[in-house]
Amino acid sequence: MExxxxxxxxxxxxxxxxxxxxxxxxxxxxxxxxGVTFAVFLIVEQGAVFTGLMRRSGAIILDxxxxxxxxxxxxxxxxxxxxxxxxxDLWRVREVxxxxxxxxxxxxxxxAKRLDGRYENVLVIGVDDATMIGAPSSMAQxxxxxxxxxxxxxxxxxxxxxxxxxxxxxxxxxxxxRAIIVGKSHATRNFQSLPVxxxxxxxxxxxxxxxxxxxxxxxxxxxxxxDHNEVAARIRAATGLAAESPEDFRWRTIRYVxxxxxxxxxxxxxxxxxxxxxxAIAGQTFYSFAVDNLKxxxxxxxxxxxxxxxxxxxxxxxxxxxGLGYGIGVxxxxxxxxxxxxxxxxxxxxxxxxxxIAAGAVFSLCMGAGLVALRKVSKTEPAMxxx
Amino acid sequence: MSQGPATSDPFAKPDAARATGTxxxxxxxxxxxxxVYGSGDQAVRALDGVSLDILSGGITMVVGPSGCGKTxxxxxxxxxxxxxxxxxxxxxxxIDTMDAEGKTAFRRSNIGFVFQQYNLLPxxxxxxxxxxxxxxxxxxxxxxxxxxxxxxxxxxxxxxLRVRPAALSGGQQQRVAIARAxxxxxxxxxxxxxxxALDGDSGRMIMNLIRDVAVExxxxxxxxxxxxxxxxxxxxxxxxxxxxxxxxxxxGEPGAPGxxxxxx
Numbered sequence: 001m002e003x004x005x006x007x008x009x010x011x012x013x014x015x016x017x018x019x020x021x022x023x024x025x026x027x028x029x030x031x032x033x034x035g036v037t038f039a040v041f042l043i044v045e046q047g048a049v050f051t052g053l054m055r056r057s058g059a060i061i062l063d064x065x066x067x068x069x070x071x072x073x074x075x076x077x078x079x080x081x082x083x084x085x086x087x088x089d090l091w092r093v094r095e096v097x098x099x100x101x102x103x104x105x106x107x108x109x110x111x112a113k114r115l116d117g118r119y120e121n122v123l124v125i126g127v128d129d130a131t132m133i134g135a136p137s138s139m140a141q142x143x144x145x146x147x148x149x150x151x152x153x154x155x156x157x158x159x160x161x162x163x164x165x166x167x168x169x170x171x172x173x174x175x176x177x178r179a180i181i182v183g184k185s186h187a188t189r190n191f192q193s194l195p196v197x198x199x200x201x202x203x204x205x206x207x208x209x210x211x212x213x214x215x216x217x218x219x220x221x222x223x224x225x226x227d228h229n230e231v232a233a234r235i236r237a238a239t240g241l242a243a244e245s246p247e248d249f250r251w252r253t254i255r256y257v258x259x260x261x262x263x264x265x266x267x268x269x270x271x272x273x274x275x276x277x278x279x280a281i282a283g284q285t286f287y288s289f290a291v292d293n294l295k296x297x298x299x300x301x302x303x304x305x306x307x308x309x310x311x312x313x314x315x316x317x318x319x320x321x322x323g324l325g326y327g328i329g330v331x332x333x334x335x336x337x338x339x340x341x342x343x344x345x346x347x348x349x350x351x352x353x354x355x356x357i358a359a360g361a362v363f364s365l366c367m368g369a370g371l372v373a374l375r376k377v378s379k380t381e382p383a384m385x386x387x
Numbered sequence: 388m389s390q391g392p393a394t395s396d397p398f399a400k401p402d403a404a405r406a407t408g409t410x411x412x413x414x415x416x417x418x419x420x421x422x423v424y425g426s427g428d429q430a431v432r433a434l435d436g437v438s439l440d441i442l443s444g445g446i447t448m449v450v451g452p453s454g455c456g457k458t459x460x461x462x463x464x465x466x467x468x469x470x471x472x473x474x475x476x477x478x479x480x481x482i483d484t485m486d487a488e489g490k491t492a493f494r495r496s497n498i499g500f501v502f503q504q505y506n507l508l509p510x511x512x513x514x515x516x517x518x519x520x521x522x523x524x525x526x527x528x529x530x531x532x533x534x535x536x537x538x539x540x541x542x543x544x545x546x547x548l549r550v551r552p553a554a555l556s557g558g559q560q561q562r563v564a565i566a567r568a569x570x571x572x573x574x575x576x577x578x579x580x581x582x583x584a585l586d587g588d589s590g591r592m593i594m595n596l597i598r599d600v601a602v603e604x605x606x607x608x609x610x611x612x613x614x615x616x617x618x619x620x621x622x623x624x625x626x627x628x629x630x631x632x633x634x635x636x637x638x639g640e641p642g643a644p645g646x647x648x649x650x651x
Contacts, residue, residue, distance in 0.1 A: 381468065
């Protein structure tokens with residue numbers, strides 16, 4: 001224990017010297033931090049756009065709360081590609097052992113038109129008339145109960161703005177049929193950024209011209225104590241339909257988007273470029289900082305600084321620029337995400353995983369540059385100071 | 388003096404030792420030092436069997452033409468460069484057999500450096516630069532700061548404590564370097580061409596400072612220089628030629644550089 005205090009004193013003193021060396025060489029210090037910031041910003045911001053887009057692609061599934069299983073045609077590739085089921089499928093699902101309840105669910109598209117002539121394509125979600133299962137779980141204005149009114153629909157906040165500022169109580173038409181806005185929801189924006197209208201199932205099929213069969217999917221609650229996977233398997237066996245948890249259905253949709261849209265390649269390329277350019281700027285500047293200070297490091301060695309002390313100094317410098325660049329980069333990306341708002345135009349969605357990945361990438365970058373610099377410093381003879 | 392092993396008392400007491408009545412004694416004993424750079428046909432024997440005693444309480448000046456091995460000699464004496472053959476004992480410790488970590492610890496405790504190009508850390512102020520040897524030795528920042536200030540006052544830079552090297556003249560930077568070299572009370576001060584980057588007046592001021600502040604009983608000072616104007620500061624000369632000690636002489640003795648009998 002007696003040795004601990006001097007060691008701590010020595011470590012903190014050496015680190016203070018290292019940080020002063022770094023920070024007071026302002027031009028290089030700012031260049032390194034800017035390089036790291038640039039890399040972090042691109043990684044986090046583009047990553048957030050990517051996760052935002054993926055989230056939007058399964059937004060309807062995410063917003064449908066309280067459901068254990070989705071049942072749909074097995075050929076469906078995405079939630080935007082639902083094929084109509086027969087009404088009898090609902091009864092077949094209800095008869096499966098382990099199903100607590102099952103309700104019908106509708107999704108279709110309509111053209112909404114305001115009285116002033118402005119129009120917009122909208123998504124129409126029809127929920128079970130009796131139970132309202134699948135209705136918005138978070139309301140900004142009005143209540144789900146208002147859907148019992150004739151021609152009633154609830155529009156999402158972002159959608160209301162997109163349609164030109166539709167207000168509660170406003171009358172408009174969906175496919176030339178009368179509709180009235182009775183509330184606003186906080187529905188998550190979808191991949192196409194279309195306004196989302198929630199209404200009763202019976203109302204939805206009046207607004208949206210349909211095939212002979214109208215039901216898009218069946219929403220299922222698994223009985224208490226029953227195994228979800230087993231119930232899903234039984235539904236599949238009994239009906240020949242697909243039965244998946246909301247998470248699996250969402251991933252089915254995301255996989256489709258990733259496979260057929262090229263989003264992953266585009267955004268991945270931007271992220272990789274950001275990392276490479278940031279690494280080049282930060283790595284090169286950090287390395288040249290170390291090389292420029294080689295004689296000073298040699299002088300420190302001559303004065304008795306051990307390899308371990310020098311390593312601690314360089315690692316402290318690397319961690320400092322990494323931490324600062326990370327903080328500023330994440331801050332900037334957060335500002336962009338915040339300016340977009342939860343329902344803004346930009347599909348940004350910052351996740352903790354993204355922050356961890358960016359932290360890992362940037363600390364690897366800085367430590368890599370630090371280790372290259374350290375190698376150079378380690379090879380430097382203290383006798384170099386006499387040359 | 389001829390090439391060969393130095394005796395333990397070839398000279399009378401240096402000035403400082405004489406002034407204080409203390410006995411000058413060899414604190415560094417180097418015997419048969421050989422240092423070869425490169426190999427095969429490219430091999431250069433920078434040190435070729437050098438033996439030398441460094442006495443405490445005075446200035447030993449290593450002189451000689453460029454490429455004669457002066458820098459290599461002080462590098463090995465200061466434990467910053469390994470030798471290929473020979474032995475070096477400093478303050479009772481064999482430094483030629485120490486590993487790198489041992490040499491680092493030895494330098495930290497026993498040696499102060501004054502370099503031709505000062506080698507101050509540009510990002511640090513004068514007092515922060517002077518603190519470094521103390522911090523490396525584990526002193527607290529408070530103590531290091533107080534001692535650094537005292538030392539800077541002793542070298543006449545009490546008004547430049549918080550000034551960075553770039554804002555100081557060459558002479559002032561070298562004074563900071565001397566303060567840094569002495570702040571932890573090393574037993575050996577190694578100065579490599581300390582006046583080479585300075586004009587004549589500044590050079591003399593630096594040498595006066597080294598003589599007044601650095602030289603004291605129990606401490607040895609080794610100065611490598613080309614500058615014949617500084618020869619008057621030496622107590623002992625080691626004249627080098629082709630990797631060997633060509634002559635050892637006390638200042639004013641026949642054969643010492645600067646005397647009519649010298650042949651350097």
